[in-house]
Amino acid sequence: MTADELTTVDGRPALRMERRLAHPVEQVWRALTEPERLNRWYPFPVASLDLRVGGAIRFDDGEGTTMDGVVVELDPPHRFAFSEHAPEEMGREGDDIARFELEPDGDGCLLVFTHVFDDRPGAASYAVGWDTCLGALRAVADGREPEWAAPPPSALEEAVDRFGLGAGRIEEASGEAVLTVERQLARPADEVWSMLAGQGAVEPGARVPEGFRAVGVEAGPVTEVKHPALLEYAWTDGGARAGRVRWELSPGTGHGARLEVVQTAEAADRGRLAEALPAWEARVREVGRRAAGLEP
CATH class of the missing domain: 3.30.530.20 (START domain)
Structure with a gap:
């Protein structure tokens, strides 16, 4: 039993x-x-x-x-x-x-x-x-x-889903609304970075690679990069900066990296983050499944 x-x-x-x-x-x-x-x-x-x-x-x-x-x-x-x-x-x-x-x-x-x-x-x-x-x-x-x-790496993903660990949260901090989605991954940070960024180098001011985006969130230019640990960019609303998106890969538990994705907005725009939350949860889950070899 x-x-x-x-x-x-x-x-x-x-x-x-x-x-x-x-x-x-x-x-x-x-x-x-x-x-x-x-x-x-x-x-x-x-x-x-x-x-x-x-x-x-x-x-x-x-x-x-x-x-x-x-x-x-x-x-x-x-x-x-x-x-x-x-x-x-x-x-x-x-x-x-x-x-x-x-x-x-x-x-x-x-x-x-x-x-x-x-x-x-x-x-x-x-x-x-x-x-x-x-x-x-x-x-x-x-x-x-x-x-x-x-x-097998798939065991980690099965446990994440079984315990409901893929759910994100929205909080307020320092006058901002902050969306956070975290996930323990089955591969180390450098491998996950390559999976997300593709073959080319990512530099400040460049276009955000598709791997670091979520459906419905307009991405502005890259503002900060620390390979293979951090990528930050502005997200926009009708071309105007509305907040930032930050991807961080840090040492996690087990043999893989911990992924944390954060999107911020003005506190009054908390509803926009609530709309984006399902897309970020789905995106981070896709990253986890790809890292575990469950999706191409």
């Missing part, structure tokens, strides 16, 4: 994933809490673990990246939760929480895994990654060596 949902815990995004395992609670508990077993399936190697509430956890990938954690819940053999404080270069804002809950279920058990975090657009890649890890946990509980097959 598998069941995944994106919910909230204490106002923060949270993935909740259920898996039925064909082993008693005690056997799975050992795979969750004994470092030599935990390190065979958990995505970040555990260097040390003090298994008590308030006990420290040290994560170390052996390549220079370390994280500190703290055990925040412990009820053997049913509940184990800990925080992860990521280093600044990983780009996380707050401590993530990982919680594992086990309940007997017939001749096996039900595992409920919850990951609490702040980066909601990253939920799709978290879900794909955790599905792989929980599959490896099943193998460890079985007494087998996990097989780490890379998930």
Whole structure:
């Protein structure tokens, strides 16, 4: 049995994933809490673990990246939760929480895994990654060596759609109305840039390549370019500048880039952004599907 949902815990995004395992609670508990077993399936190697509430956890990938954690819940053999404080270069804002809950279920058990975090657009890649890890946990509980097959890029796009992560938003900031659509992509920034910009170089003052446009939004000239991370241009209404459109590609979760598209307008023109929002959602979804190889 598998069941995944994106919910909230204490106002923060949270993935909740259920898996039925064909082993008693005690056997799975050992795979969750004994470092030599935990390190065979958990995505970040555990260097040390003090298994008590308030006990420290040290994560170390052996390549220079370390994280500190703290055990925040412990009820053997049913509940184990800990925080992860990521280093600044990983780009996380707050401590993530990982919680594992086990309940007997017939001749096996039900595992409920919850990951609490702040980066909601990253939920799709978290879900794909955790599905792989929980599959490896099943193998460890079985007494087998996990097989780490890379998930197909399409899995990311399926998760984005399943969790409704393609929806944009319109807010007000500094007297402007601001439309934003974000999406985690399956390819790195340089590959996505080439896909959007085509073969020619893009320079300030040039015509905006079709890849960076949306239906119904009149594009003025390019105003700023930082290959392969940023392209900004004016959008116009009847030839007059009405605001700006900004495409940004930054490091995301997983192996691909994070795409953020922003369109701004005067606060009084919020309705124009509302009209444009479906087109931007469709455009960004098309970029995601092309990056995943689902569309030409």
